[in-house]
Amino acid sequence: MFERIAILGAGLIGASVALAAREAGxxxxxxxxxxxxxxRARAKEIGLGEIAESAEAxxxxxxxxxxxxxxxxxxxxxxxxxxxxxxxxxxxDVGSVKGAVLNAVGPHLPAHAVFVPGHPIxxxxxxxxxxxxxxxxxxxxxxxxxxxxxEEGKTALGKLVAFWEKLxxxxxxxxxxxxxxVLAVTSHLPHLIAFNIVAMxxxxxxxxxxxxxxxxxxGFRDFTRIxxxxxxxxxxxxxxxxxAVLEVLGRFSEDLAALQxxxxxxxxxxxxxxxxxxxxxxxxxIDAGQDTPAPNWGRDTKxx
Amino acid sequence: MFERIAILGAGLIGASVALAAREAGxxxxxxxxxxxxxxRARAKEIGLGEIAESAEAxxxxxxxxxxxxxxxxxxxxxxxxxxxxxxxxxxxDVGSVKGAVLNAVGPHLPAHAVFVPGHPIxxxxxxxxxxxxxxxxxxxxxxxxxxxxxEEGKTALGKLVAFWEKLxxxxxxxxxxxxxxVLAVTSHLPHLIAFNIVAMxxxxxxxxxxxxxxxxxxGFRDFTRIxxxxxxxxxxxxxxxxxAVLEVLGRFSEDLAALQxxxxxxxxxxxxxxxxxxxxxxxxxIDAGQDTPAPNWGRDTKxx
Numbered sequence: 062m063f064e065r066i067a068i069l070g071a072g073l074i075g076a077s078v079a080l081a082a083r084e085a086g087x088x089x090x091x092x093x094x095x096x097x098x099x100x101r102a103r104a105k106e107i108g109l110g111e112i113a114e115s116a117e118a119x120x121x122x123x124x125x126x127x128x129x130x131x132x133x134x135x136x137x138x139x140x141x142x143x144x145x146x147x148x149x150x151x152x153x154d155v156g157s158v159k160g161a162v163l164n165a166v167g168p169h170l171p172a173h174a175v176f177v178p179g180h181p182i183x184x185x186x187x188x189x190x191x192x193x194x195x196x197x198x199x200x201x202x203x204x205x206x207x208x209x210x211x212e213e214g215k216t217a218l219g220k221l222v223a224f225w226e227k228l229x230x231x232x233x234x235x236x237x238x239x240x241x242x243v244l245a246v247t248s249h250l251p252h253l254i255a256f257n258i259v260a261m262x263x264x265x266x267x268x269x270x271x272x273x274x275x276x277x278x279x280g281f282r283d284f285t286r287i288x289x290x291x292x293x294x295x296x297x298x299x300x301x302x303x304x305a306v307l308e309v310l311g312r313f314s315e316d317l318a319a320l321q322x323x324x325x326x327x328x329x330x331x332x333x334x335x336x337x338x339x340x341x342x343x344x345x346x347i348d349a350g351q352d353t354p355a356p357n358w359g360r361d362t363k364x365x
Numbered sequence: 366m367f368e369r370i371a372i373l374g375a376g377l378i379g380a381s382v383a384l385a386a387r388e389a390g391x392x393x394x395x396x397x398x399x400x401x402x403x404x405r406a407r408a409k410e411i412g413l414g415e416i417a418e419s420a421e422a423x424x425x426x427x428x429x430x431x432x433x434x435x436x437x438x439x440x441x442x443x444x445x446x447x448x449x450x451x452x453x454x455x456x457x458d459v460g461s462v463k464g465a466v467l468n469a470v471g472p473h474l475p476a477h478a479v480f481v482p483g484h485p486i487x488x489x490x491x492x493x494x495x496x497x498x499x500x501x502x503x504x505x506x507x508x509x510x511x512x513x514x515x516e517e518g519k520t521a522l523g524k525l526v527a528f529w530e531k532l533x534x535x536x537x538x539x540x541x542x543x544x545x546x547v548l549a550v551t552s553h554l555p556h557l558i559a560f561n562i563v564a565m566x567x568x569x570x571x572x573x574x575x576x577x578x579x580x581x582x583x584g585f586r587d588f589t590r591i592x593x594x595x596x597x598x599x600x601x602x603x604x605x606x607x608x609a610v611l612e613v614l615g616r617f618s619e620d621l622a623a624l625q626x627x628x629x630x631x632x633x634x635x636x637x638x639x640x641x642x643x644x645x646x647x648x649x650x651i652d653a654g655q656d657t658p659a660p661n662w663g664r665d666t667k668x669x
Contacts, residue, residue: 339561
């Protein structure tokens with residue numbers, strides 16, 4: 062158990078770490094700071110922890126510091142706390158991109174602290190302090206991308222593994238390069254596609270927004286959930302994982318063009334083959350415990 | 366209440382209509398026929414209704430006949446039952462495309478029967494007789510696209526509206542042209558995109574299928590649900606609503622290219638504006654009662 066941890070950023074993830082760490086007995090004192098005054102006030106109101114009035118005050122004496130701000134704000138956050146970190150402090154983050162965070166945070170890291178980047182594969186479409194809940198990490202993967210091979214680095218990694226496991230997560234270690242390529246496929250591209258189709262549907266010439274909303278249960282509504290995610294966070298993801306996202310997006314467009322061609326030429330066999338292949342993937346996701354088998358996720362009345 | 370209805374096709378929708386009609390007291394006898402022998406056997410086993418050994422036997426004496434086969438099989442199904450339809454029989458269908466069904470069914474329609482095409486905006490990713498359940502249509506829209514303006518046509522329309530309302534649906538009447546354009550946006554394109562991204566992820570060069578499955582909770586898993594839908598049904602949808610799908614797909618690709626460009630050039634303002642616009646659509650879908658506001662659709666442990 063850590064005596065004191067500090068969390069910078071009291072959004073969905075920061076708030077959930079605070080609640081989970083206390084519920085799991087992974088930290089005695091949880092200090093939080095958020096650059097937004099209204100968020101700080103709300104975090105205090107709902108009792109997320111000890112709310113500090115500055116980033117420096119939050120990290121003072123903390124054994125573990127969790128950066129839970131958008132990827133694009135990591136560098137500045139690190140810069141502001143660097144001189145105030147305790148001797149031997151462990152630093153981690155929860156950013157969805159790992160290479161860019163390392164580049165932004167690394168240069169400001171003082172010699173007396175250790176940095177182990179991380180990313181919880183968990184979240185919801187909601188944001189802000191009220192969206193946090195203690196069980197968010199239960200059964201979910203937490204990826205750590207350590208780079209420091211010193212003794213201190215290894216000790217810090219071990220402590221972080223134990224911390225996240227206490228919060229209910231399963232921990233996986235990989236390089237930040239690998240993380241960024243894999244997440245471009247499983248997370249960044251799906252979000253980009255969802256944002257695109259939902260934003261598009263809002264200003265079509267021949268179908269009204271009211272019609273789209275009214276008949277959204279036929280498929281479209283699924284995309285709106287993902288597209289409801291925090292726009293600042295996602296802007297930063299795409300700006301900071303550009304290469305990997307552009308590469309997988311190129312492949313997506315290429316395959317979509319092939320589907321388009323099959324539709325235009327009435328090539329039912331190709332369509333069937335591709336659809337059938339896609340179907341098998343669902344079974345694997347369910348077997349891996351990554352989703353519920355309930356039809357429609359059980360969301361419709363008696364839909365199970 | 367109908368004395369006897371016949372349903373051709375005992376898949377998810379056909380089975381649900383059978384169960385719903387009996388539960389709601391909308392039909393005294395429900396006869397079903399499916400071209401697949403194993404499906405017929407299973408339908409009998411789980412007690413969906415009176416299972417006929419031929420389409421002709423099923424429709425004999427039925428006041429209402431529901432075509433619940435894939436869109437591409439509607440014409441042949443109609444041809445086989447046409448000479449056996451009862452005097453004054455009402456015919457409807459549940460196909461996801463309405464123009465093509467009208468073209469396929471219309472020419473075989475005998476003078477003594479009335480056809481009112483329809484489409485329930487309801488379903489799950491599961492298929493087959495076991496996937497059916499009586500409450501599938503509760504609170505969902507059912508679209509009817511009548512074309513017959515005779516007295517008989519109007520009477521049939523009125524009876525079908527009453528029938529679907531008894532099954533719990535809300536009924537909307539529109540032209541088949543309008544239906545096909547609206548559904549291309551809300552249903553056909555989302556499914557095409559989902560099929561495409563899921564099939565793509567199965568054979569990437571630099572990311573393994575195991576990795577995709579393992580980290581699918583970060584967005585990808587949502588797409589696998591939709592992509593698990595019946596491939597035959599969907600092949601037929603795309604082959605039969607070609608123009609509308611190609612048009613909206615063109616717009617989708619155009620907008621995606623703009624997002625791609627914004628990422629390449631680091632244009633964070635454009636990304637933010639588009640993402641923020643997409644987010645608002647989610648609120649409208651929830652306010653319209655078309656989806657649950659529970660984070661992650663409440664599917665993760667204590668995720669609410």
